[in-house]
Amino acid sequence: xxxxxxxxxxxxxxxxxxxxxxxxxxxxxxxxxxxxxxxxxxxxxxxxxxxxxxxxxxxxxxxxxxxxxxxxxxxxxxxxxxxxxxxxxxxxxxxxxxxxxxxxxxxxxxxxxxxxxxxxxxxxxxxxxxxxxxxxxxxxxxxxxxxxxxxxxxxxxxxxxxxxxxxxxxxxxxxxxxxxxxxxxxxxxxxx
Ligand code: GAR
Numbered sequence: 001x002x003x004x005x006x007x008x009x010x011x012x013x014x015x016x017x018x019x020x021x022x023x024x025x026x027x028x029x030x031x032x033x034x035x036x037x038x039x040x041x042x043x044x045x046x047x048x049x050x051x052x053x054x055x056x057x058x059x060x061x062x063x064x065x066x067x068x069x070x071x072x073x074x075x076x077x078x079x080x081x082x083x084x085x086x087x088x089x090x091x092x093x094x095x096x097x098x099x100x101x102x103x104x105x106x107x108x109x110x111x112x113x114x115x116x117x118x119x120x121x122x123x124x125x126x127x128x129x130x131x132x133x134x135x136x137x138x139x140x141x142x143x144x145x146x147x148x149x150x151x152x153x154x155x156x157x158x159x160x161x162x163x164x165x166x167x168x169x170x171x172x173x174x175x176x177x178x179x180x181x182x183x184x185x186x187x188x189x190x191x192x
Pocket of ligand 1 (some may be wrong): 094
């Protein structure tokens with residue numbers, strides 16, 4: 001990836017659709033001295049995203065895009081990113097698929113966290129699929145976003161054992177905890 005590092009932190013946008021625990025975690029990480037990024041914008045595709053409250057809590061600009069007209073929406077997002085001088089994007093539980101044209105504009109500068117050991121279980125319902133398949137391990141993956149869903153280059157993975165006591169809810173909880181460790185480590189890895 002083109003070197004983005006310098007003395008200043010890299011202006012970053014986080015895209016969310018849900019609870020925003022990864023968002024909160026990334027914001028906290030961004031505030032420590034060694035973090036290469038600062039969070040300057042939060043984008044959501046739904047006002048139902050509970051994570052939007054972290055924008056208010058941490059005084060970060062937030063913007064809602066409803067994606068009804070996909071092309072227009074992406075164009076408007078790109079304009080806002082340009083205006084805010086955003087150079088890096090973290091997807092954190094963002095449940096929309098971005099177009100390949102959009103991804104091309106931020107080539108190699110969009111990353112995502114996914115709750116499975118990719119390439120296993122791209123898409124949704126990863127935990128139940130891992131349990132149903134009697135997998136011994138589950139985990140999460142930080143990866144670059146490419147035009148193909150959950151298929152970009154892997155940055156880092158973390159795994160845990162699936163126990164006989166696990167159900168999709170307990171596994172999701174454990175993996176989310178793991179995600180909170182993995183995402184900042186992946187960001188550090190990229191910029192070092
Ligand atoms: C996380 O488990 C994340 O990996 C997953 O959504 C959850 C969001 O939680 N993302 C995907 O499934 C993307 N395909 P959060 O809103 O609390 O960060």
